[in-house]
Structures are given as structure tokens and as C-alpha cells.
Amino acid sequence: MGQIITQVDAFTNTPFAGNPAAVCVLLAPQSDRWMQNVAQEMNLSETAFLIKQDDGFNLRWFTPTVEVPLCGHATLASAHVLWSEAHLLPDEIARFYTKSGVLIAKRQVNWIELDFPVNHSQATVAPEELGQALGVECKSVFQNSLGYLVEVESEDLVRQMQPNFQQLKMLPVSNVLVTSLTDSNSEYDFVSRFFAPGFGINEDPVTGAAHCCLAPFWRDRLGKDEFLAYQASSRGGVVKVRYTGGDRVFLAGQAVTVLRGELITNKQ
Incomplete structure (x- = not known):
């Protein structure tokens, strides 16, 4: 079986609205080049890649052209996938290890709340x-x-x-x-x-x-x-x-799965 990839519309409860992100919970580590190629192939604003790590998941985000240090909607989409596809139990916290530090997501009835770093202007x-x-x-x-x-x-x-x-x-x-x-x-x-x-x-x-x-x-x-x-x-x-x-902002949104597919190859 190939690598499953899920497309989620984030910050909405309606399909074909909000911000679409692809989410790939990796079966095994992959190279940066492979992840960038998949993101380019998906051609969405962000593709998120997760792999199990300790008490959470390592999480990285790629646009079709570059890796970015932080992405809210793809984190929301990732948390949605972890719960909806039974990678986490409904009452478990989603903990992400990222280039922007540890990010936390919690379920709140029909919403998901993200704990993110503040960005002052x-x-x-x-x-x-x-x-x-x-x-x-x-x-x-x-x-x-x-x-x-x-x-x-x-x-x-x-x-x-x-x-x-x-x-x-x-x-x-x-x-x-x-x-x-x-x-x-x-x-x-x-x-x-x-x-x-x-x-x-x-x-x-x-x-x-x-x-x-x-x-x-x-x-x-x-x-x-x-x-x-x-x-x-x-x-x-x-x-x-x-x-x-302080230094943290809490963002809450909704999300809906619109597509699940299989990547046929894991080759470069």
C-alpha cells in the first residue's frame, strides 16, 4: 500500500471553502526533496508532513516552492486528520514539534484550538x-x-x-x-x-x-x-x-475532509 494523503479544507465547516491543505502522515522518513516534490504536485498553498515522534508528531509545511517555518491552516488540517483518522484518541492533545517550537492543538466540541507564538508588528x-x-x-x-x-x-x-x-x-x-x-x-x-x-x-x-x-x-x-x-x-x-x-496566541477553527488518496510511489 502506498502513502495516504488527505486534503482538508481548514477554517471552515463547509467543503470547498476555507483554505485547503494536504496532510501526509508519513509511514517512514522522507527526504526534503521528496516532500517538496509532493507539495509541488499537490499545488495547494501548503502540504503538511507528519511523522510520529516521542509523545507527538514532527510537523513540517511546504508550499509548492518553499518550506515555511509556520502555517496555521495546515496545522489545523493536520490535527483534524490525526483525530478523524484515529492516529489520536478523541480526548488526546495533538502535540507538534516544528521549526517554530512545540505547537499544541486541542479539540473543543466542533472546533480545534491551536496554541501559537505571537508575532508583534x-x-x-x-x-x-x-x-x-x-x-x-x-x-x-x-x-x-x-x-x-x-x-x-x-x-x-x-x-x-x-x-x-x-x-x-x-x-x-x-x-x-x-x-x-x-x-x-x-x-x-x-x-x-x-x-x-x-x-x-x-x-x-x-x-x-x-x-x-x-x-x-x-x-x-x-x-x-x-x-x-x-x-x-x-x-x-x-x-x-x-x-x-504574553507570547502565545490561541486560534480556533473548524475543518472538513474533502479528499483521500494514495501516493503510488515514494521515489524521488
Whole structure:
């Protein structure tokens, strides 16, 4: 039997929404080249590879072009697979050993909560070309390890913007997280979109790592610790965010399996 790979839509409870990730619970260790080739073949924003380690699983994430140090939606998808395919019992915690340290996932009824490192942003002076590439006026611009964090004036601007990705790729920092408060009658606290041509992804549908930046950003401005957030890509996705200060952010989402398949070969 070949290697099983599962495709999961994360940060949604509806198939064909949220952010799709492929999850591969490895039968045996594989080379970096093989994992990158599989990620390219899957051609999703992220493919996650897990292998049993001590009291948890080693976890790595690959886009079609590069390995990344942290990915929220593929971690959520991985936890979903571990429970739904009986790698873990329903009441067991999912513990992941990653390049971003130990990450924990817990089941909470129909939601999965992730324990992630916070990512603070610093105010910066952005190049004039940033606003031109985004096609909007930047209300404020910050920078963090993920890229630029840009606040704009309204939810409509976030939803309707159509960046010039060729121009974004030419900037010194080409990944941009755009956010705003929602309209007063919305069920959500804030909206966002994440453009990541630097990672080989023009727009990521729903980005857990981005909410590690958004949590302290909006906590400072709104004076509250819990948020319901919406990432307004064409697929869309919902993230519960909890941040009380310190160095950890708690992100909760839902997930649904849409596809299971078999990799016929483990060769390079």
C-alpha cells in the first residue's frame, strides 16, 4: 500500500471553502526533496508532513516552492486528520514539534484550538510603491516577520482590492497582510486578506499565521482579548482569536475532509 494523503479544507465547516491543505502522515522518513516534490504536485498553498515522534508528531509545511517555518491552516488540517483518522484518541492533545517550537492543538466540541507564538508588528515607513501595488491608500503600515501589515480605511476596501502581484514581487518585502475593522452591523470584529507572492502564493485563502500578527494589533486598538475574524478571500474563512498578552496566541477553527488518496510511489 502506498502513502495516504488527505486534503482538508481548514477554517471552515463547509467543503470547498476555507483554505485547503494536504496532510501526509508519513509511514517512514522522507527526504526534503521528496516532500517538496509532493507539495509541488499537490499545488495547494501548503502540504503538511507528519511523522510520529516521542509523545507527538514532527510537523513540517511546504508550499509548492518553499518550506515555511509556520502555517496555521495546515496545522489545523493536520490535527483534524490525526483525530478523524484515529492516529489520536478523541480526548488526546495533538502535540507538534516544528521549526517554530512545540505547537499544541486541542479539540473543543466542533472546533480545534491551536496554541501559537505571537508575532508583534512595528510601525514602519513603507515604500510609495506598496500603496501603488495594492491599489489602495494605506491608513497605517507595520512590519513583522511575515511581511507588511497594512491597515486600510474600510471593510469594502479589503474585500474589493485587486493588487498588482508583479509590482508586489518587486518590493523588498513582497508579502502583505491587509486588514480593517468590519462594518458596525457585522458579526466579525475585523477582516483581512493575505497576499504572499514571496511564498509563491498570490493570495492565501485563510492564514493562521497572519492572525498571530492581527491578534496583538487589534487588541491594542480595541482593548479586548477575544475576536471573531473573517479572512475575505474568494473562498473565505472564520478564525476565533484569543490573546491576553504574553507570547502565545490561541486560534480556533473548524475543518472538513474533502479528499483521500494514495501516493503510488515514494521515489524521488
